[in-house]
Amino acid sequence: MKHAPLVEQLIQAFTCLPGVGPRSAQRMAYALLDRGRDEGRRLADALHGAMDGVEHCQRCRNYAEAELCPICSDPRREPGLVCIVSSPTDVLAFEQSGEFRGQYFVLMGELSPLDGIGPRELGLDVLEQRLREGQIQELILATGTTVEGEATAHYVLDLAQDAGVSVSRIAQGVPMGGDLEFVDGATLAQALRGRRPFQS
Amino acid sequence: MKHAPLVEQLIQAFTCLPGVGPRSAQRMAYALLDRGRDEGRRLADALHGAMDGVEHCQRCRNYAEAELCPICSDPRREPGLVCIVSSPTDVLAFEQSGEFRGQYFVLMGELSPLDGIGPRELGLDVLEQRLREGQIQELILATGTTVEGEATAHYVLDLAQDAGVSVSRIAQGVPMGGDLEFVDGATLAQALRGRRPFQS
Structure with a gap:
């Protein structure tokens, strides 16, 4: 016997969260029991709401509660310019920059055949279909610079070239x-290779 | 627009947990959405279960799901020896030491009149009643060594002396x-004052 069973279950359940070990989980459980029962109930409701109510946008695969996400259903966003990113957090990063007025396509991962993540898992068949429909004029690749990110970028490049759509990369x-x-050597080398004429 | 509303609500709700800021909250929400929906539902159920089902033991005030906690309802624990602690985690610490076979009384706090925490808030009227009933033979004080812990210890000492119950302190x-x-000066001073004859 350590904790009351319901408390033990709660502590166990907290450890499913990233970065939460047994000790933080215990601290969380006791904090809510001691002085945050209403907050605990609100968290439970928010969890149920999100786990059951959040689906993927039919168009860009980002998280959405309706058929289309807020960005895909926004008429002010250019549908001809589509940025390919690996995850919803990448979309947030771009949105915070305030620079991009096009739409996104969120792969929700990167090609990794050994882990069973192929083109279908990333919805690349959906992207291929959209490229063929002719509305997309330019694809901007913004996948990661890891081996998987590069492989994914090249796969998308092939799809776009087959469909005659121009492709750029951030x-x-x-x-x-x-x-x-504080900049690593690989980044500096890339910065040198990508140097551009300096204008006043 | 940053996140889908349900995702935003979940991220907000996560920040009620101790040590969880906006960025960890976002990481937690996405981790569950990406690949842990069942775990997320389990956490929600565990939260509801604990927030609604965990009460206080009628005897020792520790968390319990029934009228008595597992320790107070265990016939092998000595009811004559009661250890006074500030919080349920202190009980766990003692239980992990495996040294104590008595029972506990959990104050769920320490005296702090400025914060409105008086003897009643700590259940000291319940303790007084139990001391009068005559079953308790020794009270072991294990409250903290802060000002509040000391004040609480002295209040309990008075109660015990009024009831003619002997009191010790860890x-x-x-x-x-x-x-x-790595030991602070106050602890070393206390260790010197508390020195005992050395036996082989």
């Missing part, structure tokens, strides 16, 4: 405001 | 296996 180089001494 | 000194250089 620039790789040194981050804004960063100190050069 | 030893304060250097922790086992600890290096002296």
